[in-house]
Amino acid sequence: MKTNKTTSIFQFWKNDLLSGFLVFLIALPLSLGIAKASGFPASMGILTAMIGGLAVSLFPKVSALSIKGPAAGLITICAGAIAEFTSIDAAQNALSHLAGILIIVAITQIIMGYLKFGSLADLFPHSAVHGMLAAIGIIIIAKQIPVLLGDDPLLYKGESPLELLRDIPKFIQNAHPHIALIGLIGLLVLFVLPYVPFKKIRQIPAPMVVLILTVPLSLAWHLKTSEPDYALVKIGNFWGSIHFAPRFNMIGTWTFWKYVVMFLFVNSLESLLTVKAVDDLDPMHRKTNPNIDLIALGVGNAFSGLLGGMPMISEVVRSSANIGFGGKSRGSNFFHGLFLLISMIILVPAIELIPNTALAAMLIFAGYRLSSPKEFIQTYKLGKEQLVIFLMTIIVTLSTDLLLGVGVGIMTKLIFHIFSGAPLNSLFTSKRNQIDTDNSITIEILESALFTNILTYKRIFDELPKTKSVIVDFSNCALVDNPFIEFIEHIKQDWNEQGRELDIIGLIEMVPFSKHPLSTRRRKELQP
Numbered sequence: 383m384k385t386n387k388t389t390s391i392f393q394f395w396k397n398d399l400l401s402g403f404l405v406f407l408i409a410l411p412l413s414l415g416i417a418k419a420s421g422f423p424a425s426m427g428i429l430t431a432m433i434g435g436l437a438v439s440l441f442p443k444v445s446a447l448s449i450k451g452p453a454a455g456l457i458t459i460c461a462g463a464i465a466e467f468t469s470i471d472a473a474q475n476a477l478s479h480l481a482g483i484l485i486i487v488a489i490t491q492i493i494m495g496y497l498k499f500g501s502l503a504d505l506f507p508h509s510a511v512h513g514m515l516a517a518i519g520i521i522i523i524a525k526q527i528p529v530l531l532g533d534d535p536l537l538y539k540g541e542s543p544l545e546l547l548r549d550i551p552k553f554i555q556n557a558h559p560h561i562a563l564i565g566l567i568g569l570l571v572l573f574v575l576p577y578v579p580f581k582k583i584r585q586i587p588a589p590m591v592v593l594i595l596t597v598p599l600s601l602a603w604h605l606k607t608s609e610p611d612y613a614l615v616k617i618g619n620f621w622g623s624i625h626f627a628p629r630f631n632m633i634g635t636w637t638f639w640k641y642v643v644m645f646l647f648v649n650s651l652e653s654l655l656t657v658k659a660v661d662d663l664d665p666m667h668r669k670t671n672p673n674i675d676l677i678a679l680g681v682g683n684a685f686s687g688l689l690g691g692m693p694m695i696s697e698v699v700r701s702s703a704n705i706g707f708g709g710k711s712r713g714s715n716f717f718h719g720l721f722l723l724i725s726m727i728i729l730v731p732a733i734e735l736i737p738n739t740a741l742a743a744m745l746i747f748a749g750y751r752l753s754s755p756k757e758f759i760q761t762y763k764l765g766k767e768q769l770v771i772f773l774m775t776i777i778v779t780l781s782t783d784l785l786l787g788v789g790v791g792i793m794t795k796l797i798f799h800i801f802s803g804a805p806l807n808s809l810f811t812s813k814r815n816q817i818d819t820d821n822s823i824t825i826e827i828l829e830s831a832l833f834t835n836i837l838t839y840k841r842i843f844d845e846l847p848k849t850k851s852v853i854v855d856f857s858n859c860a861l862v863d864n865p866f867i868e869f870i871e872h873i874k875q876d877w878n879e880q881g882r883e884l885d886i887i888g889l890i891e892m893v894p895f896s897k898h899p900l901s902t903r904r905r906k907e908l909q910p
Contacts, residue, residue: 389593391439394710401709402435402717405449409592409718410725412700412748414615414733415741416452420460421694422477424643425620427452428722430691434682435719438694439712441678445657446711447672449700449718450682452692453654454748457528457646458521458543459784460692463641465540477690478629483638484687486618486626487645491680494650500672503654504836507865509761509768510791511655513775514648516788519752520547520780522745528553529742530569532561535612543780558602561613565739567599568592572747587703589744596740615736617642620726627690644785645693653679653695660701666710686891699748764864765895765902767798767847795863802904804830804861824853831856833865843873848882857888863902871900 392398409431417427434450463483467476494500524546528538533556538546574587597611600606605613632638657670675696691733704714725733761772771794779787796809808830815826823846831839846852854870870886877884892903 391711391713391716393713395713397640397710398713399717401704401707401714403721404440404587404707405714405718406704406721406725407587407703409700409722409732411589411593411736411741412454412744413452413722414736415738415745416457417692418524418615418738418741419454419457419529419745420692421464422460423618424615425617425623425726426691426696428617428620428726429624429689430686430694432642432690432719432722432726433691434670434684434694435570435715435717435722437685437719438678438682439719439761441674441681441712441718442808443674444678444712445660445675445696446668447664447701447704447709447714448657448660448670448675448696449704449715449745450679450694451536451697451700453652453695453697454522454745454752455515455518456693456695457525458518459641459644459648460785461525463645466637466641467632470632475629478627479632479638480641481627481687481690482630482633482808483641483645483748484683484691484693486633486642486685487632487649487693488680488682488684490642490646491650491683492677495673495675495677496559496818498673500654500674501675501837501840503658503672504840504865504869506651506788506831507771507792507795507833507863508868509764509771509864510775510788510795511651511900512757512761513772513791514779514784514788516757516772516820517776517779517784518754519749519754520776522749523753526742526745526749530562530565530739531556532558532565532609532613532739534610535656545669558609558613559739559861560605560740561609563601564599564605564737565743568740568743569746571595572743588747592740592743593736596737597735598733598869600737604727604897606735613737613739615734615738615741615796617726617730620730624689626688630686638683638888644783647788648784649683649693649695650676650679656696656698656701659698660705663702663705665705669876753832763896763898764900767795767802767895767902768864771795771798798830799861799863802861804832808832808835808860814842819852822851822853823847824855826855826857827859827862830860830869831862831866833863836869839866839869848880851883851885852877853885853887855888856886856892858893859905860886861902861904862892864900867900867903 383760413427413431414424417424431451440448463480464476467479521543531553533553571592572588623632654672657675664843686694720756762769771791774794775787778790812835817824820829874884893906895902
């Protein structure tokens with residue numbers, strides 16, 4: 383296993399320049415769309431991605447290949463916060479209150495990084511996290527359908543996700559045909575392009591293809607003069623819109639701190655999970671220090687909040703695209719930010735020809751990727767109980783809010799563990815025996831090995847001497863859940879890459895909940 387050593391940001395500049403430019407082509411329209419869907423001026427999406435590229439990439443040991451910027455996963459929280467603060471104060475002040483919240487979140491992330499809390503993401507079960515992301519995807523789709531169809535924003539203002547889904551027939555009835563057709567063309571491109579038989583066409587960034595097709599249509603059909611103002615993107619005076627924004631006069635209210643917790647939770651968790659996923663895809667097998675990346679993320683969010691921008695995270699679509707385009711280091715993130723800066727200097731008139739319905743198509747596609755049937759199928763393959771946790775998280779999130787949804791998902795998982803034979807006292811404590819010999823160490827795990835125990839065992843494995851082989855023995859364990867099995871398999875893979883020996887015994891004899899190799903397992907005598 384390699385760590386991210388301190389290297390020059392321009393060490394692989396040729397590869398990173400090309401990848402950064404291609405990522406820029408994806409980031410430009412997505413940042414505009416995410417900002418509008420979140421309730422921010424479109425220009426603030428560009429500003430946030432620009433800061434994510436130019437500022438965060440300067441940290442020497444930040445994630446080598448992740449791209450920082452605004453993300454679809456934060457749309458629902460941003461829009462909810464702006465709506466709630468607008469009902470209390472003026473709309474422009476709502477953005478200032480949100481900037482104040484972002485500053486508090488950023489400071490907390492920096493402190494968490496220094497306190498080495500970057501591993502806290504392991505405390506959240508994957509089924510609940512993926513359920514949260516799937517719910518966010520459904521909400522994004524619901525909110526963007528009327529935009530795709532060119533409906534008047536007053537038609538759906540203030541509606542909840544479930545109300546938006548219910549009102550789809552009304553949105554279709556009130557659609558503007560020219561605008562809707564442009565959006566549907568964009569949506570068709572996004573879904574069909576990956577299956578085009580010509581490799582060179584598939585390699586063109588899909589959002590760029592959407593713009594190539596839809597901008598000429600908006601010109602040919604004179605959307606600027608024949609359709610309402612909301613039909614096209616509005617940037618306005620980008621540089622004039624950047625100013626010191628935060629307000630803290632509502633810091634004593636429940637609303638302020640509710641959104642601090644929500645942003646901190648989703649922003650940090652999704653970013654840490656993305657960095658972990660990107661490390662797994664890194665051709666150079668580098669491993670990011672999550673604490674350093676969390677500090678860098680906090681600094682980026684602080685700059686964004688100070689200037690009126692949006693929350694940023696390590697964004698998974700752009701990060702995976704960066705790897706596919708041949709990015710080699712954090713230089714690709716820097717160059718993507720640099721190209722965004724250049725675009726705000728010379729391309730604003732061209733950007734304002736982009737139809738909002740094209741951006742809605744991109745966001746609907748992003749929402750689909752978060753909540754696609756594949757996510758439901760993969761969760762079911764892990765076990766029926768995982769699907770129940772996944773669905774409970776989705777239903778409660780759609781009906782109430784994100785934090786409650788994740789909380790119910792976690793509680794559902796704990797209830798399943800209790801009924802599956804996990805002793806109550808093992809839910810939050812780990813019982814084990816450690817047997818040391820001259821050449822090896824055996825760690826005998828007792829009672830249960832659950833997602834709530836992972837941080838303890840991560841510390842134990844980090845402290846083991848590298849000169850001895852290690853055996854992890856589950857022979858006397860009642861229950862081992864899916865996140866823990868994935869954790870121990872990940873440790874084994876990392877150690878093998880380092881030339882260290884780790885063996886797992888007693889796990890294969892346990893009864894799996896499904897045919898998936900990472901499914902939860904329990905001792906045979908606990909079978910009903």
